[in-house]
Amino acid sequence: MSLDPITPPPYRIxxxxxxxxxxxxxxxxxxxxxxxxxxxLRADQITIDLLSDSGTGATSAxxxxxxxxxxxxxxxxxxxxRFRDEVRDLTGYPHILPVHQGRAGERILFGSLLKAxxxxxxxxxxxxxxxxxxxxxxxxxDLPCPxxxxxxxRAPFKGNIDLVALDRLLSGPEGHRVGLVLMTITNNGLGxxxxxxxxxEAAGRLCRRHGVPFFLDAARFAENAWxxxxxxxxxxxxxxxxxxxxxxxxxDGCVVSLKKDGLTAIGGLIALRDDALHGACEANLIATEGFxxxxxxxxxxxxxxxxxxxxxxxxxxxxxxxxxxxxxxQMINDVGVDTVQPAGIHALYLNAGRLLPHLSPREFPxxxxxxxxxxxxxxRCAELGSLYLGGMDDQNQLVTPAPFExxxxxxxxxxxxxxxxxxxxxxxxxxxxxxxxxxxYRILSSPPLLRHFKVRLEPLPAGPGxxxx
Ligand SMILES: Cc1ncc(COP(=O)(O)O)c(C=O)c1O
Numbered sequence: 020m021s022l023d024p025i026t027p028p029p030y031r032i033x034x035x036x037x038x039x040x041x042x043x044x045x046x047x048x049x050x051x052x053x054x055x056x057x058x059x060l061r062a063d064q065i066t067i068d069l070l071s072d073s074g075t076g077a078t079s080a081x082x083x084x085x086x087x088x089x090x091x092x093x094x095x096x097x098x099x100x101r102f103r104d105e106v107r108d109l110t111g112y113p114h115i116l117p118v119h120q121g122r123a124g125e126r127i128l129f130g131s132l133l134k135a136x137x138x139x140x141x142x143x144x145x146x147x148x149x150x151x152x153x154x155x156x157x158x159x160x161d162l163p164c165p166x167x168x169x170x171x172x173r174a175p176f177k178g179n180i181d182l183v184a185l186d187r188l189l190s191g192p193e194g195h196r197v198g199l200v201l202m203t204i205t206n207n208g209l210g211x212x213x214x215x216x217x218x219x220e221a222a223g224r225l226c227r228r229h230g231v232p233f234f235l236d237a238a239r240f241a242e243n244a245w246x247x248x249x250x251x252x253x254x255x256x257x258x259x260x261x262x263x264x265x266x267x268x269x270x271d272g273c274v275v276s277l278k279k280d281g282l283t284a285i286g287g288l289i290a291l292r293d294d295a296l297h298g299a300c301e302a303n304l305i306a307t308e309g310f311x312x313x314x315x316x317x318x319x320x321x322x323x324x325x326x327x328x329x330x331x332x333x334x335x336x337x338x339x340x341x342x343x344x345x346x347x348x349q350m351i352n353d354v355g356v357d358t359v360q361p362a363g364i365h366a367l368y369l370n371a372g373r374l375l376p377h378l379s380p381r382e383f384p385x386x387x388x389x390x391x392x393x394x395x396x397x398x399r400c401a402e403l404g405s406l407y408l409g410g411m412d413d414q415n416q417l418v419t420p421a422p423f424e425x426x427x428x429x430x431x432x433x434x435x436x437x438x439x440x441x442x443x444x445x446x447x448x449x450x451x452x453x454x455x456x457x458x459x460y461r462i463l464s465s466p467p468l469l470r471h472f473k474v475r476l477e478p479l480p481a482g483p484g485x486x487x488x
Pocket of ligand 1: 120148207276278287
């Protein structure tokens, strides 16, 4: 990826929103009231919000102009046809179903495709994807490629699925149980790493040979296409849109959260080739989301999406976004904090386990670092470590630690400038200078599913010789 600093965004800022700067005391109180779970903070208590890149981007003047044309007819709205044609043109799939966001698409697709006892295989299931597979009674199984286990390796496609393991599973005694293979592009659960076209193609071939449906979870289809263009031999001369279209062609269908690369606050879709599966999904959609020409979205949302899907594949936009994330990674690494390598686009993953060796996984070092970023700088982010992925007993004690203790800094699209990112790096530098002052946490209460969203915690007492954070 080019680190050339002369990659300004291909837009200028026209509408701005103030951000709050709380005092250290106010932040301490806010975090305590939130049960030490950043998901429970109020947006007006946050200076830089890197919790998610989902639905948090800025829209363009052209999107807002299109929104004014939104046709809110209950059925057959003009906005629906504009959206449908744009998605058909991009993906090549004949059947398009709109949904209000990605997980609604997951629920509908999995509900129509998966049966209890089956296995859904992925390079890595995203958390809601994992939960929606489980809700059908099927088993989610991740088969990430071996390179993904080395956080420091600069292998270009650490988001790939392990083709040897996939072949072994499909050909082995459990092969008949595999009901779906779902490739997440880019791999959000594993360091925002991209998936190569060669890997998508080979996985699709294996699935066809075994008669298993092969789908994409394509929330970041444009960013994956950009990284393919930059890193995979043979793609440098193709446009991101051509590469994305090719990826869609290699699969039987896709489920997409459009809150990322749709460049909108809300939206999602299911796109398919199979007529019977489309019929089943459509019936479910109408019963639970809305009629099949709006699927829980307003006409103005469909208009913003149709325009956003064009803007997101602009090479100038993708080049500047990739370069901006890479610059942030460089600043963070320069202050002594390691990130999962190589930098992806939508997020950076801090290696909290390495930065805070005085905290064991039972003390949730990723969560501790995330809380410290808030306490020191009003920065909100998400843990991706043992709090999120670890196995707990009935007393909420960690029994199986996650493989890594990471913190995800998600980068909203078209929202923050390099000056905001310099601030983030400066706050991290302060933590990296005295990491031993960061305290661990313990769980007070936790829900059974999707723990990280609603868990409540408290800080552990400072260790010997450690001043209070
Ligand atoms: C890879 C992936 N799949 C699915 C989803 C779910 O999408 P939504 O939040 O729109 O329900 C997300 C959301 O972050 C995601 O990153």
